[in-house]
Amino acid sequence: MANQVNKLAYVDSKLGVSLPGQQTTRVIYDSVNAVAGQGFFEFFTNFAGKTEFQTNLTTNKLDSAESMVIKSIQLIGNFAGSPTPASLANHLNLNITVGNQVVVKDFDPSFNATNRGLSFDRLHSGFSIASNLELRLLTDIVIPPQVNFKATLQLSDAVNIALNDDVTIILKGYGRIFSAGNSF
Numbered sequence: 001m002a003n004q005v006n007k008l009a010y011v012d013s014k015l016g017v018s019l020p021g022q023q024t025t026r027v028i029y030d031s032v033n034a035v036a037g038q039g040f041f042e043f044f045t046n047f048a049g050k051t052e053f054q055t056n057l058t059t060n061k062l063d064s065a066e067s068m069v070i071k072s073i074q075l076i077g078n079f080a081g082s083p084t085p086a087s088l089a090n091h092l093n094l095n096i097t098v099g100n101q102v103v104v105k106d107f108d109p110s111f112n113a114t115n116r117g118l119s120f121d122r123l124h125s126g127f128s129i130a131s132n133l134e135l136r137l138l139t140d141i142v143i144p145p146q147v148n149f150k151a152t153l154q155l156s157d158a159v160n161i162a163l164n165d166d167v168t169i170i171l172k173g174y175g176r177i178f179s180a181g182n183s184f
Contacts, residue, residue: 001178008173010122011042012077017058023174023175023176024174024176025172025173025174025175026068026172026173026174026175026177027056027170027171027172028044028056028057028068028170028171029055029056029135029168029169029170029171030043030044030047030050030054030055030057030169031050031053031054031055031166031167031168032166032168033054033085033164033165033166034048034161034162034163034164034165034166034167035163036161036162036163037048037158037159037160037161038158039154039155039156039157039158039161040051040152040153040154040155040158041152041153041155041167042150042151042152043150043151043152043153043169044057044060044149044150044151045060045150047059047060054168056059057125060148060149060150061101061126061146061147061148061149062144062145062146062147063144063145063146063177064092064145064146064162065145065176065180066145066175066177067142067143067144067145067175067176068141068143068171068173068174068175068176069140069142069143069173069174069175070096070137070141070143070170070171070172070173070174071137071173071174072134072135072136072171073094073096073104073109073134073135073136073137073169073171073172074132074133074137074139074170074172075088075094075132075133075134075153075167075168075169075170076086076110076131076132076133076167076168076170077131077132077166077167077168078131078165078166078167078168079131079160079161079165080162080165083130084092085160085162085165086155086157086158086160086161086162086165087113087131087157087160088109088110088113088130088131088132088133088155089110089113089114089130090110090155090157091108091110091156092108092109092110092153092154092155092156093106093107093108093152093153093154094106094107094108094109094151094152094153095151095152095153096133096141096149096150096151097148097149097150097151097152098142098143098144098147098148098149099144099147099148099149102124103141104141104151109133109135111164112133112134112135113129113130113131114130115133120152122177126153140173143171151169151171153167153169158167
């Protein structure tokens with residue numbers, strides 16, 4: 001079984017990426033500001049008017065000399081607007097698309113939102129806060145250079161979403177970024 005470094009190198013070589021790169025940990029994130037009653041969120045598609053605290057990307061592609069292996073997915077909800085705030089502990093539907101391939105399809109990560117049972121990854125018993133969940137993937141998902149990617153999330157309790165609630169997705173893992181090396 002290939003480790004994450006070998007898998008990333010394999011995908012990069014298949015795509016003809018031969019530029020020098022610096023190995024690094026990689027974190028990419030995107031936030032969506034909700035309107036009242038919104039139940040569907042699309043991440044990494046609209047970057048207009050967002051600050052560096054809402055996203056760390058300007059396009060939904062990594063640079064031609066960058067690539068990434070997703071090792072964990074974190075969802076954070078800033079739900080404060082209504083008397084009964086929304087929660088990530090209720091059923092969710094998460095999809096992640098890389099290129100034209102849905103690599104995470106119709107996944108419900110809500111069981112990792114609280115300590116109510118066994119988490120998917122068995123590395124922790126879940127957060128005690130219902131607005132923060134993280135799960136570690138057992139299969140490496142590669143985001144190659146110059147390939148579109150996006151994530152969608154559907155909440156079951158959209159009726160409790162208030163104006164200006166935020167939902168953030170964070171993709172964490174191993175990556176390769178551009179390194180000029182001795183060329184400059």
